[in-house]
Amino acid sequence: MTAFVKRWFPLVLQTLFSLALLAWIFRSETFRLQVWEVVTSARPAWLAVGLAVASLGNVVAAFRWGIFLRVLDIPLSRGEVLRLSFAGLFCNNFLLGAVGGDAVKVVWLGAKGHRKSHALLSVLMDRMSGLGALILCSVTFILWRWEWLCRSPAMAGAIAFVFLYLGVVIGLLSSTFFLAHHGRIPKFPRHPPTRQLIRESSLAYLKFVQEWRQTLVAAALSVVVLLAYFFTFYFSALAFDVVIPVPDFLALMPAVDILSALPVSLGGLGVREQFFVTALGELGDLPAAQAVSISLGGAVITLLSGLAGLVFLPSYRRIARSPEAV
Numbered sequence: 001m002t003a004f005v006k007r008w009f010p011l012v013l014q015t016l017f018s019l020a021l022l023a024w025i026f027r028s029e030t031f032r033l034q035v036w037e038v039v040t041s042a043r044p045a046w047l048a049v050g051l052a053v054a055s056l057g058n059v060v061a062a063f064r065w066g067i068f069l070r071v072l073d074i075p076l077s078r079g080e081v082l083r084l085s086f087a088g089l090f091c092n093n094f095l096l097g098a099v100g101g102d103a104v105k106v107v108w109l110g111a112k113g114h115r116k117s118h119a120l121l122s123v124l125m126d127r128m129s130g131l132g133a134l135i136l137c138s139v140t141f142i143l144w145r146w147e148w149l150c151r152s153p154a155m156a157g158a159i160a161f162v163f164l165y166l167g168v169v170i171g172l173l174s175s176t177f178f179l180a181h182h183g184r185i186p187k188f189p190r191h192p193p194t195r196q197l198i199r200e201s202s203l204a205y206l207k208f209v210q211e212w213r214q215t216l217v218a219a220a221l222s223v224v225v226l227l228a229y230f231f232t233f234y235f236s237a238l239a240f241d242v243v244i245p246v247p248d249f250l251a252l253m254p255a256v257d258i259l260s261a262l263p264v265s266l267g268g269l270g271v272r273e274q275f276f277v278t279a280l281g282e283l284g285d286l287p288a289a290q291a292v293s294i295s296l297g298g299a300v301i302t303l304l305s306g307l308a309g310l311v312f313l314p315s316y317r318r319i320a321r322s323p324e325a326v
Contacts, residue, residue: 014264014265017270020270034289037289038240039293039296042240046235047236047297051301053228053231053232057228057229064225065081065126072121072207074122084104088102125218129219134258139166141247141250144247148248151283152279154278232302233294233295233297236293236294237294242290252283255279256276267299
């Protein structure tokens with residue numbers, strides 16, 4: 001019972017929080033009709049472009065992970081990397097509370113006879129590369145349009161939170177690097193998950209340095225993946241006849257990405273829509289119905305781009321149930 005509560009209770013709270021926010025946003029019947037009018041007038045061509053860009057981002061993310069697999073001497077073909085990446089993406093997007101995409105990758109690789117420690121390390125390196133791109137793009141885009149963003153009180157508060165979040169991330173990465181560089185792992189508190197994280201992080205840093213050319217390629221791909229995500233929402237805006245200068249939209253998106261990733265809602269649902277309403281309303285006098293439509297459109301496109309993973313789930317289930325996977 002305890003394990004069941006630990007697994008599902010946070011998900012229930014996140015779902016209730018998202019539903020409460022959406023109920024607040026859509027509380028007016030007039031507003032619901034306005035959103036419906038905006039949604040039904042969408043331009044399918046721009047939505048299709050957004051879906052293509054989101055799908056491209058998923059493919060690039062798969063190839064980025066493939067780089068770290070090769071660095072760790074895990075021989076997978078490009079087809080296998082794509083198949084496993086999309087299966088994990090589908091689990092992340094649609095099998096809430098069941099199994100995460102990272103777990104899918106680790107179990108699959110372990111069942112195929114690869115070292116689980118290397119599988120975990122490849123996922124960690126992939127995540128760290130993505131964090132590096134988020135830090136770089138967030139600072140660049142926000143500083144680029146700093147004065148414009150600070151015209152909005154809500155956006156100014158969001159920027160402060162973004163920099164606080166990034167500061168914590170940089171601090172954690174720096175501390176693990178320090179511990180790894182100075183060999184302090186044995187002196188660290190003996191809490192198994194913490195020690196394992198430090199140990200895996202130290203190996204990741206070592207691999208980053210040893211394979212610096214591959215690291216640079218992966219870093220460039222991480223920027224492409226992040227931009228694909230940002231432009232998915234930009235094309236959603238175009239689909240609803242909202243034209244925002246690209247630098248302005250890119251400056252908004254780091255806050256969208258970080259706030260929607262906080263573990264307080266279900267995949268950012270509700271939080272992301274309220275942020276778009278407030279920020280775009282204060283910065284561009286955009287009607288709330290269009291702001292909500294942009295957010296929901298981008299979110300739906302992002303989800304649909306991961307549907308291809310459904311094709312690969314049967315083979316994953318067979319492998320996960322094999323004796324080698326245990």
